[in-house]
Amino acid sequence: MKREGTNSFKDNINRMFLRYAIAPAFVIAFAGVLFTFLLWGYSTIDMVNQSNTSIREEIEYAMVSYQEILEDIAERTELITRPMNKEKRVALFESLYKLSNSLGYRADIYIFNDEYEPIISSTNEVPAGLIKNWGIFRQMDQMPRHISMKVVTDAENDAAVIHMGSPMRSEETTVGYVIFVLNSDEFRILLTKIPTQTIITDSFGYIYLANNYDFCDNLDRLDRNYEKKTGYIQWNKKKFYITSSSILQEQLYIYSSMDISNQLSTFKWTVVLIIILFVVILFFLMKGAEKISVQSTKDIDVIFDAFEKVEEGDLNGYITICSSKEFQTIGEAYNMMLDSLKEQIEKNKEMIAHMAFAQIKQLESQINPHFLFNTLENIRVMCKIDVAKADKMIINLSSLLRYSISNAEKDVTVCQDMEITNHYLSLIKIRFNQRFQYQVEIDEKILDCVIPKLLIQPLIENAIKYGFGDREKLKVEIRGFQEEENLIFICKDDGVGINEDVLKELQHTLAQPKNHSMHLGLYNIHKRIQLRYEEGYGISIQSRQGEGTTLILKLPILRREHID
Numbered sequence: 001m002k003r004e005g006t007n008s009f010k011d012n013i014n015r016m017f018l019r020y021a022i023a024p025a026f027v028i029a030f031a032g033v034l035f036t037f038l039l040w041g042y043s044t045i046d047m048v049n050q051s052n053t054s055i056r057e058e059i060e061y062a063m064v065s066y067q068e069i070l071e072d073i074a075e076r077t078e079l080i081t082r083p084m085n086k087e088k089r090v091a092l093f094e095s096l097y098k099l100s101n102s103l104g105y106r107a108d109i110y111i112f113n114d115e116y117e118p119i120i121s122s123t124n125e126v127p128a129g130l131i132k133n134w135g136i137f138r139q140m141d142q143m144p145r146h147i148s149m150k151v152v153t154d155a156e157n158d159a160a161v162i163h164m165g166s167p168m169r170s171e172e173t174t175v176g177y178v179i180f181v182l183n184s185d186e187f188r189i190l191l192t193k194i195p196t197q198t199i200i201t202d203s204f205g206y207i208y209l210a211n212n213y214d215f216c217d218n219l220d221r222l223d224r225n226y227e228k229k230t231g232y233i234q235w236n237k238k239k240f241y242i243t244s245s246s247i248l249q250e251q252l253y254i255y256s257s258m259d260i261s262n263q264l265s266t267f268k269w270t271v272v273l274i275i276i277l278f279v280v281i282l283f284f285l286m287k288g289a290e291k292i293s294v295q296s297t298k299d300i301d302v303i304f305d306a307f308e309k310v311e312e313g314d315l316n317g318y319i320t321i322c323s324s325k326e327f328q329t330i331g332e333a334y335n336m337m338l339d340s341l342k343e344q345i346e347k348n349k350e351m352i353a354h355m356a357f358a359q360i361k362q363l364e365s366q367i368n369p370h371f372l373f374n375t376l377e378n379i380r381v382m383c384k385i386d387v388a389k390a391d392k393m394i395i396n397l398s399s400l401l402r403y404s405i406s407n408a409e410k411d412v413t414v415c416q417d418m419e420i421t422n423h424y425l426s427l428i429k430i431r432f433n434q435r436f437q438y439q440v441e442i443d444e445k446i447l448d449c450v451i452p453k454l455l456i457q458p459l460i461e462n463a464i465k466y467g468f469g470d471r472e473k474l475k476v477e478i479r480g481f482q483e484e485e486n487l488i489f490i491c492k493d494d495g496v497g498i499n500e501d502v503l504k505e506l507q508h509t510l511a512q513p514k515n516h517s518m519h520l521g522l523y524n525i526h527k528r529i530q531l532r533y534e535e536g537y538g539i540s541i542q543s544r545q546g547e548g549t550t551l552i553l554k555l556p557i558l559r560r561e562h563i564d
Contacts, residue, residue, distance in 0.1 A: 026278050033274065037267050044241055044258055051196040052243050052256035058190055059200070059254070060247040062105050066164060066180050067147055067248075069099055073111075073178045074166040080113055080176040084120065093122065105186040111168075112137075112177040119176065127181060129153075129163065136163035140177055144169060149251045151202040153220070160184045160208045184209040199255040212257065214240075222255065229255075239264055306334060315342055382431060389430045396423040403453070413560065414480060414487075415447040417456060421478070424457045428464060435473050436464070442480040449487055450558045452528055456480075458521050459491035459539075459551045467495025467549065482557060489553040498543035506541055522551070529555065 073079070079088070093109075100106040108127075111120040116132040129135060129152040139148035144167045153160050165179035184200075187209055191198050197212030205221040207213075214235060215223050226233060230243045242257040302319055309317040315338050321331035379397065382390040403420045418440070425438055438460075460476060467474045479490045498506070510526050526538040533556055543549040 029274055029278070030271075033267070033271055040263065040267075044260060044263075045243075048196050048241055048243050048256050048258050051194040051198070052245055052254055054194060055190060055198055055200075055256065056245050056247055056254045059187060059252070062103050062187075063164070063182075063248055063252070065099060065103055066107055066182070069095065070147060070164060070166050070178060070180055073109075074168050077168050077170045077175050079111060080119060080168060081170065089120065092120070096122070105182065107164075107186075108181040108183075110179045110181065112179070114175055116177070127161070129161065130179065130181075136165045136179060137177065140165050140167050141174075144174060149202065149248065151204075151206040151208045160206075162202075162208055194256075196256045196258050199257075201253050201255070203251055203253070208252070214238075215255070215257070222253075226255075228253070232260075237261075303330060303334065310338070310341075386430075393427050393430055396427050399423050400427075410453070411450045412453050413447065414442065414449050414451060417451060417453065418442055418447075418480075420454075421456050421460070424460065428460070432474075435468075437473070437475040438478070439475070440478045442478075443482065446480055446482050446487060446557075448560055449482075450560055451487070451555055452532060455525060455529075455553060455555075456489055456491070458525055459489070459553065462521055462551065463491055463493040463495065463549065466498070467493040469496030471496060485557050487555040487557050489555075491551045491553075492548065493550075494548040497545040497547050498541075498549055499545055503541065503543050510539060510541070525553075529553075 073092070079092070096107070096109055108122045109120070110118055110122070110126060110130060112130075113119055116137060118126050131137070135152060136148055136150050139150060147164065147166045149165075150163045151160055152163055161184065162182045163179055164182065165177055167174045168176040168178055187200075188211075191209070191211040197214070199210040199212060199215065199222060200208045201222050202208065205224065205227055207216060207220055207222060210216075215226050217223050226235075226242065228244050231241070233240050233242055238259055238261040240257045240259055240261075242255060244253055244255045246253050302321065306317045306319045318335050318338065319331050321328050376397075379390055379393050382393055400420055400423050422440070425440075428436055429438070456478065460478065463476050464474065467476070475494050477490070477492045479488075479492075481488055506522070509523055522539055522541075529538045537554050537556060540552045540554070541549065542552070
């Protein structure tokens with residue numbers, strides 16, 4: 001019969017095929033896609049970061065270079081306080097042009113006096129953005145010791161410019177202003193050399209240079225939600241990766257971004273396609289695996305059915321297999337096993353009786369030392385209290401020992417066993433005096449019935465051992481009678497009784513084939529009876545805490561003449 005929770009060999013083949021063929025292939029494919037996705041993500045981040053770094057370093061170098069020459073010119077107050085001749089003017093513009101040529105980015109220079117009137121100009125006209133008391137002039141007046149910078153939209157050229165200026169001071173007095181104007185078109189060629197979208201703004205978000213206006217608001221400023229952002233962002237249902245950096249003490253910000261929506265969509269559909277492909281492959285492979293497993297396990301099913309018949313007790317189910325050499329050998333070995341089992345069963349029938357007898361003797365050897373230990377302990381105590389009673393206990397003990405160690409007969413009559421039981425009760429009575437009372441009622445009709453030795457005495461011993469508890473007195477009643485075809489012995493006490501949990505444990509122990517608890521005495525008696533008379537006989541326990549315990553011993557009716 002098929003065991004619950006156990007898969008058949010055919011099912012195991014299918015599972016192994018899925019586990020070691022399909023599953024690894026799916027995992028490898030999925031891991032490959034995942035690795036590719038992670039590698040792409042890393043390369044995207046690295047590309048955006050490198051582009052941002054490249055732009056930042058190039059622009060920062062140019063801006064710092066112009067700041068240095070701006071600081072140098074700002075210290076030359078004689079350009080305003082003294083008349084400017086042609087040689088000085090040419091020298092000034094030559095130094096500026098030399099720097100512009102080395103950098104590759106041209107800047108216009110304008111020098112104003114303290115009345116905001118142009119003194120020197122590199123162009124014919126002053127840009128409209130250089131307005132008196134406004135823009136860059138206002139910043140320079142507010143921070144006379146710093147270089148000011150401002151992004152301004154050049155309406156005429158439709159381009160943004162950077163005004164970089166510094167006051168020209170003489171003895172803490174502003175005598176003029178020097179301003180560089182850098183048109184964004186000068187740096188536009190940089191944006192063609194990088195693969196990312198770039199936006200350059202000032203600290204207020206005003207755009208100086210850009211090749212992507214996705215993140216701009218209606219005022220041509222960078223949307224405040226993305227200022228100083230780094231990471232993945234969502235914009236107009238598209239996914240971007242963006243990174244930012246700053247230069248010139250955070251006066252300019254550089255944002256680099258890349259649209260990854262198409263790549264993500266491609267990866268998504270690739271994963272979906274792989275899953276669909278594997279589902280289709282899995283379907284056809286499972287069908288093929290099922291067909292192969294049925295063909296490969298046909299002989300195993302024959303062997304399995306044969307073993308099921310053996311399990312049910314049928315030892316005549318010989319099998320014939322004519323397929324592969326291996327299964328032929330198994331079939332022949334199975335048939336030989338049946339013949340061997342039949343022979344062994346016959347031998348085991350003869351051995352069972354010897355094994356049962358040996359187990360009974362082993363259990364008896366465990367019981368006798370138990371009696372001896374408790375009785376000798378009682379005698380030791382009585383020798384100190386009453387020597388005469390101790391002498392009587394020794395006589396009773398000697399009779400009990402002779403009876404228990406005698407091997408002349410393994411079975412005794414009820415009359416013989418009760419005689420020894422009375423010796424035991426006499427010992428207990430002497431020990432406990434008025435604290436212990438007992439009553440024996442044995443039906444005369446069962447006195448000649450045959451029972452194993454030392455069955456009743458351990459029941460009384462158990463009642464005394466556990467019945468007293470914290471009580472002063474204990475009464476034990478022993479009854480024996482015939483009930484239909486059964487012999488019944490009852491040992492009842494009015495002691496403290498047994499706790500419900502302990503009672504359940506005792507009843508569970510008696511139902512087990514082996515004893516793993518500390519309740520040795522009662523289990524030994526129960527096991528002896530079951531080894532002799534099989535199931536249906538033995539000890540049962542009834543108890544209620546505070547009301548006492550009842551032990552019921554059930555045996556078959558056997559007379560002396562039937563044994564002989």
